[in-house]
Structure formats: structure tokens, C-alpha cells
Amino acid sequence: MKLVKPIQDLYDEEFSHCYGCGRLNKEGHHLKTTLEGGITISKFTPKDYHIAIEGFVYGGLLASLIDCHGTGSAAIFYARENKTELKEGNTPRFVTGKLNIDYLKPTPLGKELVIKGELLVVARRKVKTQINIIVDGVVTVKGEVTAILLPDNFGK
Amino acid sequence: MKLVKPIQDLYDEEFSHCYGCGRLNKEGHHLKTTLEGGITISKFTPKDYHIAIEGFVYGGLLASLIDCHGTGSAAIFYARENKTELKEGNTPRFVTGKLNIDYLKPTPLGKELVIKGELLVVARRKVKTQINIIVDGVVTVKGEVTAILLPDNFGK
Numbered sequence: 124m125k126l127v128k129p130i131q132d133l134y135d136e137e138f139s140h141c142y143g144c145g146r147l148n149k150e151g152h153h154l155k156t157t158l159e160g161g162i163t164i165s166k167f168t169p170k171d172y173h174i175a176i177e178g179f180v181y182g183g184l185l186a187s188l189i190d191c192h193g194t195g196s197a198a199i200f201y202a203r204e205n206k207t208e209l210k211e212g213n214t215p216r217f218v219t220g221k222l223n224i225d226y227l228k229p230t231p232l233g234k235e236l237v238i239k240g241e242l243l244v245v246a247r248r249k250v251k252t253q254i255n256i257i258v259d260g261v262v263t264v265k266g267e268v269t270a271i272l273l274p275d276n277f278g279k
Numbered sequence: 280m281k282l283v284k285p286i287q288d289l290y291d292e293e294f295s296h297c298y299g300c301g302r303l304n305k306e307g308h309h310l311k312t313t314l315e316g317g318i319t320i321s322k323f324t325p326k327d328y329h330i331a332i333e334g335f336v337y338g339g340l341l342a343s344l345i346d347c348h349g350t351g352s353a354a355i356f357y358a359r360e361n362k363t364e365l366k367e368g369n370t371p372r373f374v375t376g377k378l379n380i381d382y383l384k385p386t387p388l389g390k391e392l393v394i395k396g397e398l399l400v401v402a403r404r405k406v407k408t409q410i411n412i413i414v415d416g417v418v419t420v421k422g423e424v425t426a427i428l429l430p431d432n433f434g435k
Contacts (some may be wrong), residue, residue, distance in 0.1 A: 139328050142337040150328040172306040174296050175374065176429075181298040182375045183343025190339045218331065219338045222380040229374075273332075 126202040129155035130195045133214045138273075143191035154188065156195035156240075158203075163196040163240035163252075169232060180230040185264050188238055189254045190219050193268025196240035197250035201272065204245045217250060217270035230256060231264040248272040280359040285311035286351045289370045294429075299347035310344065312351035312396075314359075319352040319396035319408075325388060336386040341420050344394055345410045346375050349424025353398035353406035357428065360401045373406060373426035386412060386419040404428040 131144045131154065139147045142156040156165045175181045197217040202209045230236065236241055236256050243251040249271055256264040287300045300310040312321045323344055331337045331415045352372065353373040360366045386392065392412050399407040405427055412420040 138332055140333065142329050142331070143339045144329075148328060148330065150326075170306075172304060173298050174292055174301075174304065175298070176372075177296065181343075182378070183299045183339075185344045186342035186346060186378060186380075187337075187339025190342060216332075218385075219382055221314055221382070222338070222342060222378070224342075224378040226377070 124158065124201060126209060128159045129157050130198050130209065130214065131155055133209055133211055134182055134216060135214065137210065138216045141191065143187050144195060152187070153194070154191045154192070156199065159200050160165055163192065163199055165192045165195070165238040166235055166239065168235045172233070174232055178229075178232055180232050180236075182226055185226070185230060185256055186222065186224055186266075188236065189224060189264065189266035189268060190222055190255065192238045193222070193254050193266065194219055194241075194254050194270045196252045196254065197268070197270035200242040200252065201245055201250050216273045218273060219268060220249070220271040221269040223267045226263070226266045227265060228263050230258055234258050243267070280314065280365075282314045282355060282365060285313050286354050286365065286370065287311055289367055290372060291368065291370065294372045297347065299343050300351060308343070308347070310347045310351070312348055312355065314355050318426035319348065319355055321348045321351070321394040322391055323394065324391045327388070330388055334385075334388055336388050336392075338382055340387060341382070341412055342378065342380055344412065345380060345420065345424060346378055346393065348396055349378070349408050349410050349422065350375055350426045352398075352408045352410065353424070353426035354406065356398040357401060357406050372429045374429060375424060376405070376427040377422040377425040381421045382419075383413045383421060384417075384419050386414055390414050394434055399423070
């Protein structure tokens with residue numbers, strides 16, 4: 124499957140306000156998730172104020188990145204497994220059901236973080252992914268995200 | 280044990296820059312955690328832009344609140360179990376090792392969130408807590424936080 128744009132740029136407008144990844148949220152992080160060789164990828168450089176203790180990134184931000192990368196990855200993998208062509212107006216939207224995060228080592232502040240996602244399981248309305256945060260080639264945080272498909276009539 | 284101030288107001292200056300709960304972080308959330316009747320409590324009202332989808336709070340923020348409430352609660356419970364008097368310059372500082380979050384139901388935006396923590400286990404350098412987010416008396420998110428004690432010489 125080829126993804127012409129980051130998944131967040133394909134979501135319906137009403138689902139594009141998320142603080143972590145919504146293109147229409149002026150204050151948010153604007154995470155953008157693409158697919159390369161079967162792996163989902165986002166990149167993010169934390170601000171200086173996203174600090175935990177001196178020199179290291181705040182764990183809550185790292186959890187947020189895994190959360191949003193997980194729901195974006197879920198939409199991509201779900202579409203791929205169901206042979207759905209992803210395009211504007213035809214994009215499944217997932218929300219997080221469970222989030223399990225292991226902080227393996229402190230994540231240094233001031234560097235670009237690469238967030239990579241792999242598919243674990245696709246079910247009828249759920250997708251489970253393994254999400255890693257990588258700095259300079261080293262995995263500092265490992266996450267597992269169980270994402271739930273929003274029904275088509277959600278909020279209508 | 281009586282806690283004279285929120286735990287975050289007792290942390291050493293060098294450990295008070297956390298985006299989630301540091302009193303010296305100008306951009307951050309300034310979470311404040313107290314102890315009432317054996318339960319730790321923080322309160323937080325998300326901003327309008329902390330949105331996931333219309334009407335509901337962004338899951339990444341909820342994870343952040345559980346993370347910071349978990350490390351603050353760990354310091355309080357650890358001191359209580361070790362009969363340490365918590366005061367400025369004499370406060371253990373924990374960081375998150377593992378974070379497990381169950382989003383039980385969507386958390387409505389525009390309301391005050393109450394975050395409550397209970398002790399599960401205290402070990403020599405680890406504390407495990409159960410953290411719930413409650414809105415209008417209903418638990419919307421359940422978390423388990425394993426927090427790790429920073430060594431006294433950390434960063435020195």
C-alpha cells in the first residue's frame with residue numbers, strides 16, 4: 124500500500140482537532156504519520172520546555188506521541204489489511220483503548236525523535252501496534268497501543 | 280502522615296522543571312498532588328485545545344496527568360512507608376518506569392478532572408500505584424504507574 128499523504132492529512136475535518144496530531148489544532152503537536160516499507164513513521168523534536176529533569180524529555184509527552192502514532196498507525200494498518208484505499212473522506216478513525224509504555228532509558232532532550240510502529244494484531248474493530256521511540260538509533264521507549272475503531276455514525 | 284504542601288512544591292529546585300508538574304516550568308501544567316485520608320489527589324481542568332475529538336479530552340494529556348500524579352504519589356507513599364518527614368530539601372524524587380492506561384470511556388472536555396492515587400506496592404527503589412481519573416464521580420481512565428526512585432547523586 125502507498126500512502127499519498129500523512130494519515131492525519133486525510134482524516135475528516137471533524138476528526139482533525141486532536142491536540143497530538145490534528146492538522147486543525149493551532150496549539151497542538153501536529154504529528155504526521157507515514158508508511159515506509161511496512162513500518163509507520165513519525166518524527167518529532169520536543170521543545171526545550173518539554174522537560175522532565177535536566178537534559179531529558181518529559182515522559183507524558185512521550186506517552187502522547189506513542190498514543191497518537193498508535194491511532195494513526197492503526198488507521199493505516201487497518202486500511203491495508205482491509206484493502207481500503209486511504210483518501211480524503213475515506214479514512215478509518217481510531218481512538219486509544221489501552222496504552223502500555225515501558226520507559227527503557229531516559230530520552231535526551233534537544234534531538235529529533237523517530238517514532239516507529241509495527242502491526243501486532245488487526246481485529247474487526249481493534250488494532251494493536253508496537254510503537255518505539257528512537258533517538259540516534261537507540262530505542263528509549265517501547266509502547267503497545269490498542270486502538271478502537273470509531274463507528275461511522277460517531278457524533279452524528 | 281500530614282503533607283504541609285503539595286509534593287511538587289517540596290521538590291528540590293533542580294527537579295522542579297517537569298512540564299507536567301514542575302513549579303518552575305513556565306509552559307507546563309503545574310499539577311499539584313496532596314494527600315487526603317491515605318489517597319493522593321490532584322485536580323486539573325483541561326484547556327479547550329486539549330481535545331481529542333469534539334467534546335472529549337485528548338488521551339495523551341490524560342496519560343500525562345496519570346504519569347505526573349503517579350510519580351508525585353510515589354514520593355508521598357514512599358516517604359510515608361519509610362517514615363520520612365517530607366519537607367523542602369528532603370523529598371524523594373521518582374521518575375516513571377512503566378505506565379499502563381485503560382481508557383474506560385471518553386473523558387468529557389470542559390470539566391474539572393479529579394486524579395486519585397492509591398498505593399499498590401512499595402519496594403526498595405520502586406513504587407507501584409493505581410491512578411484513576413474521575414469526572415463528576417465517574418472513573419473514565421484507570422492507570423497503573425511503576426515509578427523508580429532517582430539516586431541521590433543523579434545529575435551530580
